[in-house]
Amino acid sequence: MATKENLAAYWKTNLKYLSILLSIWFIVSYGCGILFVDALDTIPLFGFKLGFWFAQQGSEIIFVILIFVYVNWMNKLDQKYGVAED
Amino acid sequence: MSILMWTWIIVGLTFALYIGIAIWSRASSTGEFYVASKQVHPIANGMATGADWMSAASFISMAGLISFIGRDGAVYLMGWTGGYVLLALLLAPYLRKFGKYTVPEFVGERYYSDVARIVAVICAIFVSFTYVAGQMRGVGIVFSRFLEVDITSGVIIGVGIVFFYAVLGGMKGITYTQVAQYCVLIVAYLIPAIFISILVTGNPIPQLGFGSTESATGTYLLDKLDNLHEALGFAAYTAGTKSTIDVFFITAALMVGTAGLPHVIIRFFTVPKVADARKSAGWALFFIAILYTTAPAVAAFARTNMITTLNDKPYASAPSWFKNWEETKLIAWTDKNDDGIMQLRGKNAPDGLENELKVDRDIMVLANPEIAQLPNWVVALVAAGGLAAALSTAAGLLLVISTSVSHDLLKSVMMRDMDEKKELVAARIAAGFAVAIAGYFGINPPGFVAQVVAFAFGLAASSFFPIIILGIFSKKVNKEGAIAGMLSGIIFTAAYIIYFKFVNPGANNPSNWWFGISPEGIGTLGMLLNFIVTLVVTKFTPAPPEHIQHLVENVRVPKELEAS
Known part of the structure; x- marks a missing residue:
């Protein structure tokens, strides 16, 4: 049953998931791809410099993964609190 | 068969396909016209969103742009993909739960105000028109280069096709044509890329080939490119030239702008469930990331390829593609030192020679198959891909414009007693008008099309994004706050861009920018301003009514809550 307390707990968990995923989102793009790109560029990854790779490849790939992780977590959360659609 | 023959055949086949889909998926109700009856499968919607999002600019210009600016090109790559994370996590599921037809409708109801709704409608229409003019121009250019018809006829053919399936099919027609257009454009993009990756590095996957060694020399491709760049007086390809703060702000403006663009947001209204909206955003980004x-x-x-095949080579032995594309003026050579040799140089070339080659960025994708000597049908496929990218984006934008007029202005504000049949007619007429206006701008482009792209993203970032987020994540934000926030965000951003792009373009350089932020990145500051103004004004004005609290609680969960 979706009681008031249940809904509050559901929302709180959702916000926790958002903060975890958006932190990673920020670190890979703004962190690795922009702010620390020069430091990471001293590390080679095959033919790439690591910072360059994060900026032009890695961030984009990790973004896709982040959304699917979110989908997975939220589907489980919807079930747990009985708020999924029929 | 000649390139021209192949192009007519492939473009003709794809157009026939789009028309066939339009006839099959005619809309007969406003629900079908606006949101395809919310019956689109999440994966199909992901593809449609990919085509909706990837415009002529993504398909034709982006790779060329990156090849000229090297690492800094990442602002587009990260900016135009990272927005989907925001969309999936912060907007799409809640707006889908809200369950109405348009973005201004959410703004109007959440902030219980027609003023807020009208401000949102104006932003939506402005952003969409800015964008659509560029798409129609793209259609005309592809026609004129590949099919040897003049730009005007090209635009008219493009307008005719879009008119047919957007007016007839509405969102339903657009959705399924976009699915087909995604398939056309991604195949057209990948085939030449895979061929070239194999030719240069022996690796069929471009994403890996790009970090591999060159087959011919055994050195890493990117190292070789850095060396070539430095020897010719350019900045190293894998090093940036923009300031860190500007890269940061541009990336943020593009991300937030993406998440705030109405034609992207409404795609998530078309899936059956909230869980599908989340999933669909993941698929959309997956399909987009393949190209990106x-x-x-x-x-x-x-x-x-460009540097090694042209630089320091005698003009007399230039490859045939060079001569073909010279006619389009996308590539040009002026022999400044009269030695008959083409020199490509940066600003501070170590050998002191001047640059003699002018290369347009669009050529990097358009002429790529010819540079790599791929078969004629591949060249034709690129033309069809460019058209698919431009038409699909144009259709999505036109739908936003027509819905804004028929639903948000007429039905919700001016003619509330209009019945559904009349509303559907109004939506079709509005779509027809919008296509005609877009076509006019495609034929007679205002000189500032390129300049206003920053506008579209800046405005979307500084107007919609903050108030939608706050409308979902806060129950306290009220209409006074939202209206003040939207207006201050837009006015600030517009003023900054207009000043540097139109009033005083001579001053458009880092020493005059605030905090070193270029007009392209200023939307981020506008967005922050919107957030702050909204929150401060909310603090000093009355709280929203009771039913708004319930509305917010309801959009936060997938299941319908009982009214309390």
């Missing part, structure tokens, strides 16, 4: 991770590889291959 290939583009930087194409950029690096094309740049290397």
Whole structure:
């Protein structure tokens, strides 16, 4: 049953998931791809410099993964609190 | 068969396909016209969103742009993909739960105000028109280069096709044509990229080939490119030239702008469930990322090919593609030192020679198959892909414009007693008008099309994004706050861009920018301003009514809550 307390707990968990995923989102793009790109560029990854790779490849790939992780977590959360659609 | 023959055949076949889909998926109700009855499968919607999002600019210009600016090109790659994370996590599921037809409708109801709704409608229409003019121009250019018809006829053919399926099919027609257009454009993008990756590095996957060694020399491709760049007086390809703060702000403006663009947001209204909206955003980004991770590889291959096949070579023995594209003026050579040799140089070339080659960025994708000597049908496929990218984006934008007029202005504000049949007619007429206006701008482009792209993203970032987020994540934000926030965000951003792009373009350089932020990145500051103004004004004005609290609680969960 979706009681008031249940809904509050559901929302709180959702916000926790958002903060975890958006932190990673920020670190890979703004962190690795922009702010620390020069430091990471001293590390080679095959033919790439690591910072360059994060900026032009890695961030984009990790973004896709982040959304699917979110989908997975939220589907489980919807079930747990009985708020999924029929 | 000649390139021209192949192009007519492939373009003709794809157009016939789009028309066939339009006839099959005619809309008969406003629900079908606006949101395809919310019956679109999440994966199909992901593809449609990919085509909706990837415009002529993504398909034709982006790889070339990256190949000229090297690492800084990442602002587009990260900016135009990272927005989908925001969309999936912060907007799409809640707006889908809200369950109405348009973005201004959410703004109007959440902020219980017609003023807020009208401000949102104006932003939506402005952003969409800015964008659509560029798409129609793209259609005309592809026609004129590949099919040898003049730009005006090209635009008219494009307008005719879009008119047919957007007016007839509405969102339903657009959705399924966009699915087909995604398939056409991604195949057209990947085939040349894979061929070139194999030719240069022996690796069929461009994303990996780009970090591999060159087959011919055994050195890493990117190292070779850095060396070539430095020897010719350019900045190293894998090093940036923009300031860190500007890269940061541009990336943020593009991300937030993407998440705030109405034609992207409404795609998530078309799926059956909230859980599907989340999933669909993941698929959308997956389909987009296929192109967006290939583009930087194409950029690096094309740049290397360009330098090694042209630089320091005698003009007399220039490859045939060079002479073909010279006619379009996308590439030009002026022999400044009269030695008959083409020199490509940066600003501070170590050998002191001047640059003699002018290369347009669009050529990197358009001429890529010819540079790599791929078969004629591949060249034709690129033309069809460019058209698919431009038409699909144009259709999505036109739908936003027509819905804004028929639903948000007429039905919700001016003619509330209009019945559904009349509303559907109004939506079709509005779509027809919008297509005609877009076509006019495609034929007679205002000189500032390129300048206003920053506008579209800046305005979307500084107007919609903050108030939608706050409307969902806060129950306290009220209409006074939202209206003040939207207006201050837009006015600030517009003023900054207008000043540097139109009033005083001579001053448009880092020493005059606030905090070193270029007009392209200023939307981020506008967005922050919107957030702050909204929250401060909310603090000093009355709280929203009771039913708004319930509305917010309801959009936060997938299941329908009982009214309390």
